[in-house]
Amino acid sequence: MRVAVVGSGYVGLVTGACFADLGHEVVLVDNDEKKLEALRKGEVPIHEKFLPELLAKHRGTRIKFSGDLQAATRASDAIFIAVGTPPTESGDADMSYVESVAREISGAIEGYKVVVEKSTVPVYTNEWVRTIILRNGADPDLFDIASNPEFLREGTAVTDFLYPDRIVVGVENERAADVMRKIYDPLTSGWYYGRADAIPRPDRAQTPPRLIATSAQSAEIIKHASNAFLAMKISFINAVASICDSVGANVQQVCEGIGTDSRIGPRFLNPGIGYGGSCFPKDLLAFRAVAKEGGYDFRLLEEVIRINEEQRHRFLKKVRSVLWTLRGKRLGVLGLAFKGGTDDIRESPALLLVEELVREGCRICAYDPAAMERAKEVLPMSVEFASDAYSAAKDADAVLLLTEWEEFAALDLDRLRSVVRYPIVLDGRNLYDPAAMTAHGFSYYSIGRPAAVCEEASNGRAKKQERA
Ligand SMILES: NC(=O)c1ccc[n+]([C@@H]2O[C@H](COP(=O)([O-])OP(=O)(O)OC[C@H]3O[C@@H](n4cnc5c(N)ncnc54)[C@H](O)[C@@H]3O)[C@@H](O)[C@H]2O)c1
Numbered sequence: 001m002r003v004a005v006v007g008s009g010y011v012g013l014v015t016g017a018c019f020a021d022l023g024h025e026v027v028l029v030d031n032d033e034k035k036l037e038a039l040r041k042g043e044v045p046i047h048e049k050f051l052p053e054l055l056a057k058h059r060g061t062r063i064k065f066s067g068d069l070q071a072a073t074r075a076s077d078a079i080f081i082a083v084g085t086p087p088t089e090s091g092d093a094d095m096s097y098v099e100s101v102a103r104e105i106s107g108a109i110e111g112y113k114v115v116v117e118k119s120t121v122p123v124y125t126n127e128w129v130r131t132i133i134l135r136n137g138a139d140p141d142l143f144d145i146a147s148n149p150e151f152l153r154e155g156t157a158v159t160d161f162l163y164p165d166r167i168v169v170g171v172e173n174e175r176a177a178d179v180m181r182k183i184y185d186p187l188t189s190g191w192y193y194g195r196a197d198a199i200p201r202p203d204r205a206q207t208p209p210r211l212i213a214t215s216a217q218s219a220e221i222i223k224h225a226s227n228a229f230l231a232m233k234i235s236f237i238n239a240v241a242s243i244c245d246s247v248g249a250n251v252q253q254v255c256e257g258i259g260t261d262s263r264i265g266p267r268f269l270n271p272g273i274g275y276g277g278s279c280f281p282k283d284l285l286a287f288r289a290v291a292k293e294g295g296y297d298f299r300l301l302e303e304v305i306r307i308n309e310e311q312r313h314r315f316l317k318k319v320r321s322v323l324w325t326l327r328g329k330r331l332g333v334l335g336l337a338f339k340g341g342t343d344d345i346r347e348s349p350a351l352l353l354v355e356e357l358v359r360e361g362c363r364i365c366a367y368d369p370a371a372m373e374r375a376k377e378v379l380p381m382s383v384e385f386a387s388d389a390y391s392a393a394k395d396a397d398a399v400l401l402l403t404e405w406e407e408f409a410a411l412d413l414d415r416l417r418s419v420v421r422y423p424i425v426l427d428g429r430n431l432y433d434p435a436a437m438t439a440h441g442f443s444y445y446s447i448g449r450p451a452a453v454c455e456e457a458s459n460g461r462a463k464k465q466e467r468a
Contacts, residue, residue, distance in 0.1 A: 001183050004029055004072040004079045006101050008039065008065070010046055010157065010278070010344065011118060011150050012082035017051055018161040020058035021199070022186040027064050027072040039065045047343035047370040050158040050199050069101065073108035078179055080148070081129075082118040084278075091285035092293075093122055102129045106136035109143050114179045116146045117216075120223050120283055122290045126170070126216035144176035147216040149223030154277065155341025156202070162192065163205035168212050170219025177213055184211055224287040228301060231280045233268040235307040241271035241448025242314060251448030252430065271447040273353065273402060273428035274311040276338035278346040281305075312349050315428050315447070316356055322426060322445055323398055327361035332396035332420070334389050335403025335429075336379075337371035345374045350402035353428070358382060367392035369407050390419050398424040404431050413440035423454065 001024045005016040008030040016028040030036055038045055042059065044052045055063065066072050073079050083097040098119060105115060115133065117125060126145045134140060147170035152160040167184050171177045186192045190208040193201065201207065214222065241251040251271050259266030275281070284301050291298035323329055338348035345351050348371075354364055358380050365384040368375065372385050386392035389408060393399045393416055401408060409431050417423050417440055425437060427446040434452035437444035444452040 001025070001078065001179070002076045003027075003183065004069075004076040005118075006030075006069060006072075006079060006081050007083035007097075007119070008032075008035060008045075009082065009084065010048070010154055011152065012080075013039075013044075013046065013055075014048060014051060014152060014157040014161055015080060015082055015118060015150070016063060017054035017058065018158060019183070020062040021054055021162070022183075022192055023062075024183065025062055026058075027066050027075060029066050029069050029072045031067060031069075033067060036065050036067055047341075048154065048157050049341065054158065054199075069104045070108035073105050073113065074110060076113065078114045078116055078146075078183060079105055080116045080118045082150075085119045085121055085282075085286075087282040087285050090289065092289035093120075093282070093286040095121065095125065095128070098125065098129065099132055102132040103136050106133045106138045109133070109138040111142065112175070113143045114146050114176045115143055116148045116180070117220075118148055118150050120149065120227070120279065120286075121147075121220060122224075122286055123217050123220040125220060144171065144173060145216060146171045146176050146180055147219035148180065149219055149226075151223075151226065153339075154344050155339055158199055159202050162187065162199050163202055163207065164209045165206070166210050166212050168214060168219050168222050170214045170216035170222075172216060181211065224283055224290065227280055227283040228287050228304070230268050231275055231284055231308070232300070232304045234270070234272075234275045234280075235304040235311075237269045237271050238274065238311045238447075239307050242311075244448040245314075248450055249448075250450060254448075270404075271430055272311070272404070273315045273349045273447070274308040276347040276349045276352075277344060281308075281347045312353055312356075315426075316353065318445055319357070319398070319400065319426055322424060322443075326357065328363070329361075329397045330363045330365065330395060330421070331357060332386075332389075332393035332399040333364055333366040334368075334392060334399060334401045334408050335405060336366055336368040336375040337403050337405075340403055340405040340408075343370035343374055345371050345378070348403075350428075351375060351379065353400075353402060354379060354383060365392045365394070365396070368403060369405055371403075390415055394419045395421045397422050398426055401425065401427040401429055401431055404429040413437070413442070417441050 003019050003024045004027045005012045006029045008028045016026045020026045081101050085093040088094045130145045169180045188208050188211050193207045244251040255269045258264050259269050288298050288301045336350050367386040367389050423442045425442050425444050430446045434444050438452045438454040443454045
């Protein structure tokens, strides 16, 4: 199939690269000339596993980059809209990027096309896109609108796209459904999974995936409801972790006890400093706004958002209670991205915490495997950046673990212990085993688990203090 993907960001680039790997002819469109230039030169503007390999494999053959949306529309059977839908002041999604794409597509609809919403959009956007395209003169018989929400997670986006739990397609007639089925056929028929050069299958993948056909409105709601449910799961376990903290229980044991119930499941039961990123915060606000417009006051979502924000403040309180005063303290910060495996810092709780700690007078030395360039643009000038985790931790009064990178899980704890000023670790992601931390001489504080205070650590601290 010939496919145009409009918007070459996290979703668009991954979608385009994966469609090319499924055998389709792809034009990736963006209105950011600098980004297009970089992509044409072979640069990969985002950090995403397997994306560089796929782009290198198909660039110039099955993938082309273009700033000309009309030409890309003419040349394609389906046009996937994957531009941003950021929140407005009032919380609802800003649909102006989607609208401008719809307007521009209109003039180039000369043969039958399916215009597909890939961006996360409020319910009824499909009708608006249709109206805008018609208002700008397209023949109603020459196009259909489909909603095809994207469920990929940054950090594992390529694998998520190629090994999805399900593919949701919201369409209003068989003609559009047929185009969408053909596009996803390499996955739903299992053809892709038999290929020797397929991207490796993750353990949990059930292949081939099912294509769930729904109405366009249902597909739009499925995306918002999925994100809201996942955010709710995170806030739920964070609330439970807070109770564990106050009664001396261990949230890890609680997670095992409830997550093994097949009705609940173990995934997304990871207590921490809260969710962030470009999706959950904005999609929850948008879903709440959609509900309000429809006359339903979705107060559960407000509580999910409140718990998420409180989680950061609780962690800050923990840092204060461990270090007593913060002014002048040197903190080694590990992780700035909103989650491991990505360079995305949008709504990152790690970044918000660093800003708060700087306001409180801390001196911060931070390291992140992928997000430092982006973080440098937004963090206060006083924040220092290190070239690795050990340099960030050097002479630190405490180390704060804020993003769950695999690299941090594999740190040499003896080496880390040898560089810090005081062996204190505050773990905002429950990445380490408390017993292992004390065995390596650290006093260790995490989320919803009893503190593991190391006597050795306080002795060592006294010795170091004497020397100082
Ligand atoms: N990032 C995720 O993990 C994720 C997951 C699922 C769904 N989504 C949704 O997908 C959509 C895109 O998200 P993203 O993270 O990829 O955004 P992004 O900001 O990374 O990328 C958007 C791209 O669209 C381009 N663009 C904007 N207006 C354009 C226009 N008129 N013509 C051509 N290009 C244009 C921008 O230059 C940018 O490159 C959002 O609605 C988001 O909610 C995101």
